[in-house]
Amino acid sequence: MNRTILPDINHPDFAFFWTKCRDEVLTVPICQQCGRKRWPPRPICSACHSPDYTWIEIASRGRIYSWTVTHRNMVPHSIQPTPYVIAVVEIDEPRDTLRLLGGLWETPPEIVHLNMLVEPVFVPVNDVLTLPFWRPVQRRHVIACESPVR
Numbered sequence: 001m002n003r004t005i006l007p008d009i010n011h012p013d014f015a016f017f018w019t020k021c022r023d024e025v026l027t028v029p030i031c032q033q034c035g036r037k038r039w040p041p042r043p044i045c046s047a048c049h050s051p052d053y054t055w056i057e058i059a060s061r062g063r064i065y066s067w068t069v070t071h072r073n074m075v076p077h078s079i080q081p082t083p084y085v086i087a088v089v090e091i092d093e094p095r096d097t098l099r100l101l102g103g104l105w106e107t108p109p110e111i112v113h114l115n116m117l118v119e120p121v122f123v124p125v126n127d128v129l130t131l132p133f134w135r136p137v138q139r140r141h142v143i144a145c146e147s148p149v150r
């Protein structure tokens with residue numbers, strides 16, 4: 001059996017995130033004291049140091065903030081063939097801007113550009129793990145967002 005490096009879905013700071021990925025929903029912890037969102041998840045709030053948090057669903061679109069292209073894979077049996085893109089995706093949320101690191105799914109590196117609008121795509125790896133990737137928002141969706149028909 002081919003094996004690759006997979007995240008620990010039972011890690012206490014990330015378990016809920018991985019559970020919601022199976023439902024194809026992106027979530028982040030939000031501080032119950034000051035309302036600041038935490039990413040990556042951590043035991044205390046970086047703004048007010050409160051340990052109290054809950055989880056909320058975040059926006060389903062973001063923009064490419066930065067990226068790199070992997071040409072030589074150092075991970076055995078990677079989910080995607082090389083070359084592939086790893087990107088920092090910036091998501092504007094009320095009061096917070098989140099930056100999530102993730103792979104672009106089946107996206108040729110030559111089309112990637114700064115501020116490219118992307119949306120999550122959820123790729124089941126096995127019965128318990130679904131990984132979130134990103135893909136360019138389809139042009140018809142971009143047009144619908146930028147020029148709503150009234």
Ligand SMILES: [Zn+2]
Nearest residue numbers: 031034045048
């Ligand atoms: Zn806080």
